[in-house]
Amino acid sequence: MSLASIGQGALAARTVAAHRDSPTACDKQKRGLQVVTLLQKNWQDLIKPNKLDVQSGRDRSRVATLVAEPLERGFGLTLGNALRRVLLSSLQGAAVKTVQIDGVLHEFSSIPGVREDVTDVVLNIKEVALRLHSEGVKRMVLTKEGPGPARAKDIETSSEVEILNPEHIICHLDQDASVRMEFTADVGKGYVAAERNRTEDAPIGLIPVDSLYSPVKKVSYRVENTREGQILDYDKLTLTVETDGSVTPEDAVALAARILQDQLSVFINFEEPKKQVEEQQHPELAFNAALLKKVDELELSVRSANCLKNDNIVYIGDLIQKTEAEMLRT
Incomplete structure (x- = not known):
């Protein structure tokens, strides 16, 4: 080799x-x-809440308590604090950003025939709750004659603006007093100070307003122990949410959770495998019409035909179901 x-x-x-x-x-x-x-x-091995229990308050569109249980120990505090911060800071809403009052040059003056000074009027204007049905700056006008209070329902708006607290008082007018105010409002989020609403080309007498866009007014949460099976140290999260009516508390929490989900997605550096459902394939059996033919049509001997007839075998389909042993006994 x-x-x-x-x-x-x-x-x-x-x-x-x-x-x-x-x-x-x-x-x-x-x-x-x-x-x-x-x-x-x-x-997947972490326990998750079975459902979200919503308990409505005196006004379901504004106040509600949401209960989630059971949660893994420590998750009640983690989720409660995160949801509270997002609810108060990150949801979009509408608010007044500027006001112009006839005969007033700045916020430190007074209005003839009006009990409140301009500073108090501006504070009341900040509390007008709005819902805007489209984006962009909206203009509104309030014209009122005394005596009596000027309320939010007295504000003239377009169909794109909705006043959510129409009975809110803006100012009180004396006999023979009158007032005219023009507002601008837009959509935003969080808190915007009045200085940021001030523009360089603003006309004299235009007063910028602190804008609190968040539709959520109050959020509180508490964490308690709850039981799941024989384990007693799971968390129960109770969220109490109050809004201005432009969004329900339940929807506000859902939006906050969606914001958190979107912000956390960047930290996930792997793809989840797609669930594959195995489907069993059942082949369809072709039907043979010959099974419906009668045994009389077969060329059988008289003795064989009589044996089949005595055993109530009428069709070929009946015949093929018989075993060899059964046929020998026939």
């Missing part, structure tokens, strides 16, 4: 052994699935 042939044989043996020891594509896929399964256990 030559040295060349010996070398080729050794190379072939090493190649076969390496192929045998190297992981196949199937092995790699199995390992990958095992890793994914271990990853999923990080969040």
